[in-house]
Amino acid sequence: MLLAIVIWGVTGVVTAGFATKRWWFPAPINTHAAAFDSYFSANLIFSGIVFLAAQLALGWLIWRHRNRGQQAVHSDGNNRMELLWTSLTAILFLGAAIGSARMWSDVHLSTFSTTPMRIEASGKQFAWNFRYPGADGKFGKTDARLANDAAGNPAGILPDDPAGKDDIVNAALRIPAGRPVQLILRSNDVLHNFFVRELRVKQDLVPGLDIPLHILADKPGEYEIACSELCGLGHHQMRSVMIVLPQPDFDSWLGKQAAK
Ligand SMILES: [Cu+2]
Incomplete structure (x- = not known):
């Protein structure tokens, strides 16, 4: 029970630290930096939601299945759930890679209209x-x-x-x-x-x-x-x-x- 409270507490502090943007990057000075910032923020929000949901669920499961003198039950896992979160993770990573390819390549392959x-x-x-x-x-x-x-x-x-x-x-x-x-x-x-x-x-x-x-x-x-x-x-x-x-x-x- 104490463990569940500690997990929720730590999750709350970490989430608040990011959400309030108390420690953040210095202001961007070009369009690439601004594009990077919005890409970073989108990633942070998306993965933040997943993180929050996973930690809340972890605490809830610890709470629900705490020791009350009952007998342990064997579980073989849940293939459907595993397939779901594995596919979602794959989509997230591939989407992030494809969506940002242009931004990263611009730094090395010049798209400037004038000669640099x-x-x-x-x-x-x-x-x-x-x-x-x-x-x-x-x-x-x-x-x-x-x-x-x-x-x-x-x-x-x-x-x-x-x-x-x-x-x-x-x-x-x-x-x-x-x-x-x-x-x-x-x-x-x-x-x-x-x-x-x-x-x-x-x-x-x-x-x-x-x-x-x-x-x-x-x-x-x-x-x-x-x-x-x-x-x-x-x-x-x-x-x-x-x-x-x-x-x-x-x-x-x-x-x-x-x-x-
Ligand atoms: Cu050096």
Whole structure:
């Protein structure tokens, strides 16, 4: 009897915690993030109803069949009920997968109508570097072995590649608001992960791979970039910031970097 009350109590507290949205995501800053939020909420409501029903039923069964000195009865289960909840679960999972496929694929397969701006985002233990191709629009070739912060070459750009002469490398990611950006994610050493909460985007950086990630931020501001793949002892320090600037401010910043 006490167990049934504890189960109902815990269920009530957990449900209230989600329903009141006391701890929630930061506000979304683009349409993908807003779409993700409504998908997440729909999932939460649907699975929340199932959770609530299952826990209430569990408590009720414990209550109803509590020990009152009666004899135990053997049961072989109920095939019809098992078929019902197995099919419902299958429909729920398949429906969620099919219904969200487009939202997830948009992040990797660009559907932008305009050509996105390309920025290379590289991670290494335990820092971020963001590289812009400069006036020629081309990235210089790199070699991870040449990466050297002290020598002013954190990206490891080959010194004899002319395309790399005007590349701009920065520890923070600056992007213009409302403009599609294609990030090319690379890692110089181990697995890292690019994560910006407000974009609702999370993608691993894998050594040896160039992984494209499409982002677009509508709202100017500063947003934390936190490495979300445990990458070593300094993992907790591996963070940077994504600064979304109005287009004219971004242009003047880029112009100043190029002049340097
Ligand atoms: Cu990391």
